[in-house]
Amino acid sequence: MTSVVGSHTATTEASVEVGIRAAVRRRRIGVWAARLATLVIVIGGWQLLASAKIVDKFFWGQPSGIVSQLSDWVRHGTTFGSIWLQIWITLKEAVLGFLVGVVAGVTAGVLLGQFRFLSDVLSPYIKVANAIPRIVLGSLFTVALGLGIAAKVSLAAVLVFFVVFFNAFQGVREVDRNLLNNARVLGASRGAITRHVVIPSALTWIIASLHVAFGLAIIGAIVGEFLGAQRGLGLVIANAQNNFNPDGVFAAMFIIAVMALTAEGLIGLLERRLLSWRPPSPTEAVSA
């Protein structure tokens, strides 16, 4: 469009603008149509293959079965009480585990990030702890803490802790030395530096880890319930498995996905609020 200069009238410019807007709109409609088509093909294909007995619904379930399972749970509840109670229990375990893990992870990360000696001493042990498949700790927690909520919260917290810890640690290490020196020269105490410089700077890293961390908290809660529980979605899944009810497994999976997506949305809101000072990234500017 380099030929559109000066002498051309404003109307050309306006018509170009209208054209660009229309192109953007067409593209957006196209993307949504394709998304919808993908959903219809996958779900419809599954249903068709199951009705045609190409896919055995005894093992793999079918979409209509999942829907009726969900409505059955809503209307009559599960074996262990109302479905809302199961959701509430699992959500409570995941959220508590998430909070404990995040607070502990950020605290440890900020401390070790600032005290070089401490981190040099502890780094081999942290590496070892990170290499262990921590999900196995669930067995210990179930034995030690019983069938109640504490074992699940602990497992979720342990999973969350390491992800958040490593990000917080790295974030603290990456703080611009100039900013630190400047604050020191301006007379900031150690605490003031942590509060005004280190934590805000590491926040970008920490928040990035929260997206992954909440997923891990849900995994911790569900696996904890698999291992032994009296209530919760994990128990519902385990029960469906024992009764050869694949629709039940999928239905519970669907509920968990909705939970995870809601949490993801909330974390996204938090991110935008806490990091509002950041310049908009080029990709955000394009999609706006």
Added chain:
Amino acid sequence: MAQIELTGTSKRFVTPSGTLFTALRDVDLVIGPGTFCAVVGPTGCGKSTTLTMVAGLDRPSAGTVRVGGRPVEGITPGISFMFQTDALLPWKTVLGNVALGPVFRGVAKKDARAAAKQWVRRVGLAGFEDHHPHQLSGGMRKRVSLAAALINEPSILLMDEPFGALDVQTKAIMSNELLALWEQTRPSVMFVTHDLEEAIALADQVVVMTAGPGTVKAVYDIDLPRPRGAVQEIRFEPRFLELHHQIWASLRDEVEAAYARTAQGAQP
């Protein structure tokens, strides 16, 4: 206002490969109270290291650094530092950044913000109080840094190529503003720069340092009258040209020596 005194000051570092590197060797330098001192020298001659030692961010390996008669231990009180790159906190607004100095010194938040507001106006940024640093131009960010450095009313102002990254016109404007602000409170200034013209236009005293390991080669008194007026014009005055000629003759050898060394180092 305080006197800065370096006596036999040396600084050595251990490089990552384990060898000992001497950045500064036997620096003897006195900067009187209220003096504007510019330090020029080739790249890598330890100019910035000198500043960090005066600030107390770093310790000399040998010799002493005294400020106001007292040896430097920990962060030197009454000091402000303007770094080469912006040291503004990107998550704080202009006002929040300028208010940092008083806040760190325990001034009540309300008073700190009121003082900051005044300084923001003084550096010509009224109306930009609520902007974040990324929304400002390079020159405007320097103004914020300047306000943040001066709000504590330092007796010593250390500047490490503060205007190095600015374009020529903006640099001239900032230099004029710096002089105007400096003449109001007259802190002692140590101003590190590559730019000899800038050094002569601003300073009372120009220190030429040798190619690394850096030491003081010569000190020139700049007897141009104050107030200096626009830095863009002073450079045409005969006395300015004379001084420039004289100091450049001394500086040139060092620049060439430093360049020869890096060119040699670049060869396989």
